[in-house]
Amino acid sequence: MTSTGHVTDDIDVEQLLERPMHCIGMYVAAASLVCTLAMAADTFNGFRSKKYWFPSKYFSLNATSLTLLAVVMKLPVDLTTRMYTATDRLAKVSSLVFMSTAMANFFTSLGSMGDKDILMNVTALAILVITVTTNVFIQVIQVRNLLSGRLAFAEELLALGSMLLLLVMFSSSALMIPSTKRYLETKYKAMYKFALNEEQVEMGNVTTDKLRVLVKKHWIMAETSCLQSVVARSVTCTLSGAISLLISLVLVEAYIRMAREYRILNQSNSSYGWSTKWILLTQTTGVIIGTIAPASRWFIAISFRSSNEGINSIKSAIRVEGYWTQKMMDWKQSSLSANIRHLKTRKFVHDLRGQFLELCIFAQFLVVLSSKLVILVSVCIISPPILFFNYVRRLKRGKRISDSGFSRHEKVSKSTTKLDLDIKHYVMLLEGEVELPTDTVKSICKEVDVVIQKGKKHKPKELLKLLFKSHNFNGVIEFDSHHVPSLHSQNLPYCWSLPVVTLTSIALAIPNVEKHKSNTLLNSVTEGLSIVKLVDKHFGKKGDLANVRTAADVVWVGVELYHKWQDNDLHETSLKGKNSKEILQELCNKAEKTVMEFKRDARDCLMRNPLNWPAKIIAANSMYRISKTILLTHGVESDKTDEEMFEQISIMIADIIAACLTNLARVITMKCHSNAIEERGKSVRKAALLLGETEEILGLLQQRELPVYLAPDQAAYIEEWRGLFKQENKNNN
Known part of the structure; x- marks a missing residue:
């Protein structure tokens, strides 16, 4: 009697303790939903802005996203809850696949971080991935005698393997960024000077057409040197898209196989109860949505390399460029930062560090070379249907052009060919990168026109009316007289x-x-x-x-x-x-x-x-x-x-506003050039908007004669204007 009562009490206590598990399950589902919505927002933003490398704006690698993913990983790291039914096992697999999908979406966000942030965030991600992996292996070892009856065990191992592989590739990309940033900065400065010398934008000699071309050149440089874009074009990021696509297909396969053998999404015998279904639903939706961006990056990269020139360049360039290993080479050649006075100890530590870095360099070499080989195989397999599709599309386009009239097409192509060739010189590519297709460069240029047109819609109409009242710059000197006692x-x-x-x-x-x-x-x-x-x-x-x-x-x-x-x-x-x-x-x-x-x-x-x-x-x-x-x-x-x-x-x-706005061309030029590589794209976009807003003002001021002896640097300050006018008045008197 006493024993039976004690057992009953234990069961009641266990049920009481497991009662909150449903709420915990819904919390996991909510965290998965937030991550899914963030990935969906980035995907939508990429399609809307026609940036098919899908920059990470809402779902990036940071403390918030890592905390959410730690919550999402509740099921794989749970070592005590029994989860043996089809729904429970699929939920565990979907969690691991969801993590892989999230990591594939994280890649481009590396380009928006500083070196210290990269180190901290990648380390935190590695700790999370290793923790999940360790927990899964502990669970596998605990139930090794029951593995024959463990549902979706193969899919679970594949998902775990993809997660670890993506972590290695993630670390490889992170090591490439510092040296890449230095290279792009040096190349950008050289191109920037060349652009300024070529256009010779000076106050009093500026036209809106020159400014438009200058903005386009800097737009091209900013867009193609954007670190998020560079990371997206890298072979490791490209391959991560293929891995993300493959692992999502593994989840689909698990669904199909379970559907044949069991009634999935029907019941759950674990403590999470009905909340497991919500976890499975939100995470599966997240995998579907989250796979779009990485898979698109992979497919577009394959398309770029599908031309004959692209295939030949890949075949002749199966080598690891210096920027992949430059950072580790710098570390190896640098002196020890630790203050070790004993010479032999310092030498031992230096040699030990050198051997470790040699191993890391070799591993980096293998990762990059393997990624290039896999991409080459992908190109060879997928390029035939892509080339056939492009051939059919060109035939249709040619027929459409011939129907509409060849002369018009010939006229348009001649007028744009020179500009396209000039603009393509400003595309920022790393060593070994495949040249961007002409259509892609044109698309980037068209985006500038769209932004300028958007600026025109917000032009200052009332200001223009006021500026028409100004016929000279006399107001600059007239508003304050030296006869007024100070x-x-x-x-x-x-x-x-x-x-x-x-x-x-x-x-x-x-x-x-x-x-x-x-x-x-x-x-x-x-x-x-x-x-x-x-x-x-x-x-x-x-x-x-x-x-x-x-x-x-x-x-x-x-x-x-x-x-x-x-x-x-x-x-x-x-x-x-x-x-x-x-x-x-x-x-x-x-x-x-x-x-x-x-x-x-x-x-x-x-x-x-x-x-x-x-x-x-x-x-x-x-x-x-x-x-x-x-x-x-x-x-x-x-x-x-x-x-x-x-x-x-x-x-x-x-008069005062008109004199001030004679500096507009220089302001637009300065906005085109931003020292911070992370802010360069935003700065050039603001310059394009400003050009659109003030195009009529620039045209109006072009008709005005500026003071002859006023240098561009002096024209930026009202006191310089006033000083020059006072000097002219003295000379005239």
């Missing part, structure tokens, strides 16, 4: 944006101006400032004008969002019934008072330099000088109406 012994220099926002604040405060005119000016300046700030940012890297630019930003936030200048409501000011001269005097007095009170209360020695003043004080100083200047020069004319004063200030704003 509030400090040292005059504050201007950036481009500060006088623009100050003049706009004054214009909005002028009374008796039609509301639609004020709104139009506000919208025009809003569009213009986004570009003006780019000029300030790109040419103000020394940081001397950092506080001045901040002052302009602070003022503009108040003006644009709240119609206020330093807590003074501009709309309310314009409705007080005063004339423009009185409004200017009021703004001048308030600004002067603000600066003088600050100077009186300031005790910090840093405040002796006006460049260190707070943003509010710098803005007030600008308001004082500009409003006082307008009072001295334009406000003395008693017959000038408020509308005329508003129009005069609008022209000054237009």
